[in-house]
Amino acid sequence: MTNAQWFMLIGGLLLAMGLTSSLLKRSAVTSAMIYLAVGFLCGPTVLNLFHFNPLKESALLEVLTEVAVLISLFSAGVKMPVPFTLARWRGPILLATVSMGLTVGMVAAFAYFVLGLPLGAGVLLGAIVAPTDPVLATDVQVRHPGDRDLLRFNLTCEAGMNDGSAFPFVVLGMGLLGLHGLGDWGLRWVLVDVLWATLSGIAIGVLAGVALARLSAMLRRAPYEHDLMDDFLGLGLIGVVYGVSVLVDAWGFLAVFFAAVALRQTELRLAKAEQPQPQRPALQTGEVAQAGADTGTVVPTVSMGSLVFKEHLERLSEVVLVLLVGGSLFLNSWSWEAVAVALFLFVIARPLSVWVALLGVGTTLRMKGMTGWFGVRGIGSLYYLMYAIQHGLPEPLALQLVQITLIVVTLSILLHGISVKPMMGRFWRSA
Template structure:
């Protein structure tokens, strides 16, 4: 396809999505299914108008998926309810650590004994497919900063953390393949890739988020208030935190998510403070002509909420482009029994079992456990890890094998989760309302 044809295709899709939001909201499937269907139609599976080669374009695709995941992680972080309570965060933390580890182990075992891959490749494949996706799972994630739904909070928080907690397993798989230094008996991997990279990533993110919250609050509360560009501040925070963290060999995805969480939590705490000292007189103009609260939102403005206005359209645009590319990467021959079996094992065995084990003893109700076990959506994050591995020297035959397996898992996740999300979530909320009524 020429550049003009690409502009035409994307433009038509954007117009259709922009003109039919009400119809799409009522439709029994998600928008990602439409993007995937269009990609399959114009790609090599049908009309063959274009083919995006992920092996040759791995550097470009890594950059595109990296940006998409970062924006989505930031959006997820600033929607986290406040105040922070460990009792509420315990469930997603267990999912992002214990359940993540179990999923990687189960997927690696399946890859070795069923697909015939070496252990290094099996662990790498498990790490690629284990994290749930913050980009494609918007229908089961927190919708706005005031959303208190426990299921959506759990899935959003898990997706925000496990895109970073999967990195140590990616590096372990690369190490076993001879593409990354893990040290004698794996000690370098444990000390650097697990403890240092994880702890430093979280610390950098928290410090940066708190610092920006205090700086923006101070500027807004000064005697001569400053008008701030919240969207630029949000993007700037993402760029600085991610850049610094990666330069220090820590996990940037974790840092960006926790920077957003810390920004949101700190801003809400600072918002409870009086805007000006009581002994500071109001300007004469303000006393003579008081400004209605509805026309002066600056006093309540926060970077976290203001930046969402810009981030959510970017999320939707990145979802459209990347899912369209997924369809353009797939051939009919890509649908091997091994790839489909891998996807079914992940959706029906590895994910539910890992969630059940990870949440043992937490007291999480069975309705939330079952829904969490099913809605482990795979997507853009998996594509990023795959491209990351290819850029680190993955041999071409193995890279082609992992590309085929990953693309089919992502495509099937878009289909099966995209079709089931609305009816199952509707049933979940109705049952919850019925239980409240009964009590």
């Protein structure tokens, strides 16, 4: 396709989605399903107007997916309810660690014993498809900072954290394939890739988020009273936190998510501390930060000022990347191996791992069932795969993992997209 044709395709798709957004909300399909269908129609399977080869374009796709995930993680982080409590976050933490590890292990065993892949490739495949996605799962995620729905909170918080907790398993799989140093008896992997990278990533994110919240609040108060560019500050926080994390071998995805969480939580605590009158209901729900008891004026914050812009960027990245996924598929992409991995992941590995992880948490069976089903896979999985390819994954193995990952993402878009509105609607009515 020529540049002009690409402009026409993307522009026409954006116009169509903008004009029919209200109809789409009432329909049984999601926006990702439409983008996937358009990519499939224009791709090599039907019209053959273009063919996107993820293996040849792995460097480009790595950057695109990396940026998309970072923006989505920031958006998810600033919508986390306030205040932070360990009791409330216990479930998502268990999902991002215990459930993640069990899913990786089960997929790795399936790939090793059923598909005949090397153990390292099985672990790598498990790490690629195990984490849930913060980009494509908008229909099951927290909608705004005042959203108190426990199911949406668990799914959003899990997606924010497991994009970082998947990385140790990614490098473990690469290490078993000889592409990454694990050290004697795996000691380097445990100390550096698990403990250091995780804890330092969280620490960098929290410190940066708190620092920006306090600095921006100070500059907005007298005697400075500066007007700040919240969109730039949000993007700048993402860039600095992620860059510093990469330089010190910390997991940048975790750092960006916790930077957004710390930013929002600190901003609201500062606004509450400045109120001489009892806390307003809006602040109790975490929907707005307010200062100035005499005027009731809503004080702008970096988190809220940049959220709308980040969500628009997130939607644009969804259009482009899902369109490319559809344009990457051939009819022979639907191998029995790829479909088997997807079904095993959705029907067995994910639900079972969620059930085990939430034992003793007091979660209802209905909540466990919904959490186990709506583990949407998407852009994050593509990023981990491109990361492995860019770090020397052999081409024959890379082709096999590309085929499996594309089908997992495609089936997730279709199966979870078809079921999300009726199942979530029934769940909320019964609740």
